[in-house]
Amino acid sequence: xxxxxxxxxxxxxxxxxxxxxxxxxxxxxxxxxxxxxxxxxxxxxxxxxxxxxxxxxxxxxxxxxxxxxxxxxxxxxxxxxxxxxxxxxxxxxxxxxxxxxxxxxxxxxxxxxxxxxxxxxxxxxxxxxxxxxxxxxxxxxxxxxxxxxxxxxxxx
Amino acid sequence: xxxxxxxxxxxxxxxxxxxxxxxxxxxxxxxxxxxxxxxxxxxxxxxxxxxxxxxxxxxxxxxxxxxxxxxxxxxxxxxxxxxxxxxxxxxxxxxxxxxxxxxxxxxxxxxxxxxxxxxxxxxxxxxxxxxxxxxxxxxxxxxxxxxxxxxxxxxx
DNA sequence: ATGGAACCTCTAGTCACTGGAGGTTCAAGG
DNA sequence: CCTTGAACCTCCAGTGACTAGAGGTTCCAT
Numbered sequence: 001x002x003x004x005x006x007x008x009x010x011x012x013x014x015x016x017x018x019x020x021x022x023x024x025x026x027x028x029x030x031x032x033x034x035x036x037x038x039x040x041x042x043x044x045x046x047x048x049x050x051x052x053x054x055x056x057x058x059x060x061x062x063x064x065x066x067x068x069x070x071x072x073x074x075x076x077x078x079x080x081x082x083x084x085x086x087x088x089x090x091x092x093x094x095x096x097x098x099x100x101x102x103x104x105x106x107x108x109x110x111x112x113x114x115x116x117x118x119x120x121x122x123x124x125x126x127x128x129x130x131x132x133x134x135x136x137x138x139x140x141x142x143x144x145x146x147x148x149x150x151x152x153x154x155x156x
Numbered sequence: 157x158x159x160x161x162x163x164x165x166x167x168x169x170x171x172x173x174x175x176x177x178x179x180x181x182x183x184x185x186x187x188x189x190x191x192x193x194x195x196x197x198x199x200x201x202x203x204x205x206x207x208x209x210x211x212x213x214x215x216x217x218x219x220x221x222x223x224x225x226x227x228x229x230x231x232x233x234x235x236x237x238x239x240x241x242x243x244x245x246x247x248x249x250x251x252x253x254x255x256x257x258x259x260x261x262x263x264x265x266x267x268x269x270x271x272x273x274x275x276x277x278x279x280x281x282x283x284x285x286x287x288x289x290x291x292x293x294x295x296x297x298x299x300x301x302x303x304x305x306x307x308x309x310x311x312x
Numbered sequence: 313a314t315g316g317a318a319c320c321t322c323t324a325g326t327c328a329c330t331g332g333a334g335g336t337t338c339a340a341g342g
Numbered sequence: 343c344c345t346t347g348a349a350c351c352t353c354c355a356g357t358g359a360c361t362a363g364a365g366g367t368t369c370c371a372t
Contacts, residue, residue, distance in 0.1 A: 007318080007319080007369095008318090008319075009317095009318060009319080018360085018361075019318090019319085020360075020361065020362080021359085021360065021361085023320095023321095024359080024360065024361095028359090037368085037369090038368095039319085039320090039367075039368045039369070040319080040320060040321095040367080040368075041318085041319055041320075041368070041369080042319085042320090050289070053289070054288050054289050057287070057288045057289070057290065058288050059359090061263065061266065061267060061270075061288070062263055062267075064358075064359090065358075065359070071284075071285065071288060074285060075285045075288070075289060078282065078285065082282070082285070083275040083282040083284075083285070084275075086275075086282055086284040086285050087271065087274055087275065087282075087284060090267065090270055090271045090284050091271050093267060094264065094267040094268060094271050097260060097263055097264045097267060098264060100260055101257070101260050101261065101264060104253060104256055104257050104260065105257065107217065107218055107253055108250065108253045108254060108257060110217065111217060111218075111246065111249060111250040111253060112250060114217075114246055115243065115246045115247050115250050118239075118243055119239040119240075119242075119243065126234065126238070126239040126242060126243075128227075128239070128242040128243060128245075128246050129227065129230060129231045129234065129238070129239070129242050131213070132210050132213045132214050132217070132227060132231070133206070133209075133210050133213070133231060134213065163338095163349080163350080164349090164350075165348095165349060165350080174329085174330075175349090175350085176329075176330065176331080177328085177329060177330085179351095179352095180328080180329065180330095184328090193337085193338090194337095195336075195337045195338070195350085195351090196336080196337075196350080196351060196352095197337070197338080197349085197350055197351075198350085198351090215328090220327080220328090221327080221328070
């Protein structure tokens with residue numbers, strides 16, 4: 001029954017999460033509206049600490065915030081269904097990570113080739129600048145074919 | 157001497173780059189201020205087409221725009237120095253891609269483990285939700301130790 | 313009572329675009 | 343010459359997940 005409350009700073013230290021980020025999580029509804037002191041300072045309980053740790057762990061696994069929101073809901077209403085739903089979200093995240101890996105591996109190979117080839121003595125024959133300028137840039141780096149570079153790997 | 161000019165739409169089609177993106181490249185100085193028709197429409201020449209293609213190729217390799225800016229300058233002032241500088245920029249990009257790959261591979265392994273373990277029959281024993289809630293979350297996913305999740309992989 | 317650390321709100325910036333509203337210009341057909 | 347409608351124009355807001363800073367207030371130990 002040591003019902004101790006935490007300041008935002010303490011919560012920040014314990015979760016390794018910046019103060020601004022905690023406030024932001026509250027703003028976007030990942031953390032409940034915090035109880036305030038008479039002076040307006042936020043106070044937190046053990047349950048908030050646990051919830052924030054959950055969020056941080058999920059973020060470390062690269063789950064986007066929307067997924068974290070769903071996972072939080074599932075964790076609070078545990079049951080067979082929750083378990084299946086969590087499994088599905090995690091599988092999607094795994095698939096997304098694997099897709100990014102494939103993309104990045106292709107990119108790495110291309111870049112490595114470019115860098116290794118380097119410039120062969122003659123400045124006018126710099127493989128790097130030549131590759132970038134190449135009109136007939138044959139091999140296809142962008143998978144989407146939608147016109148967007150999509151090298152962007154977003155989060156996680 | 158078929159000195160033909162292009163509209164922004166034609167340039168867009170030929171480079172697979174959206175019209176808005178072309179305008180935005182102009183705004184941030186990657187493309188020169190465009191010559192306009194009397195009515196204010198942008199017109200482009202062959203050189204702009206080539207420059208934009210260069211930009212697109214570099215973006216496909218994941219170079220951030222600042223790097224693209226540098227590479228463009230180097231391409232326009234070719235020489236031994238340019239070649240070396242380009243090599244350095246490309247090496248940095250390669251290193252950055254490799255770092256992201258390492259990070260993603262760790263992430264993939266952790267996620268795969270989590271997903272494979274699944275929930276073992278008992279709903280209360282869902283490995284996924286349990287892993288996320290884990291207080292003693294032992295292994296270290298965040299390499300920075302700066303407090304930030306840094307699962308974010310930015311661009312390229 | 314005081315000093316300074318920690319807290320508060322609000323705004324803007326990051327990266328590289330993307331999308332949309334609301335209005336103008338161009339070129340082809342009648 | 344007039345109309346139609348596609349293509350163009352500018353300006354603004356939004357994306358994801360924070361981060362940084364200005365300018366002001368509260369807390370708590372001395």
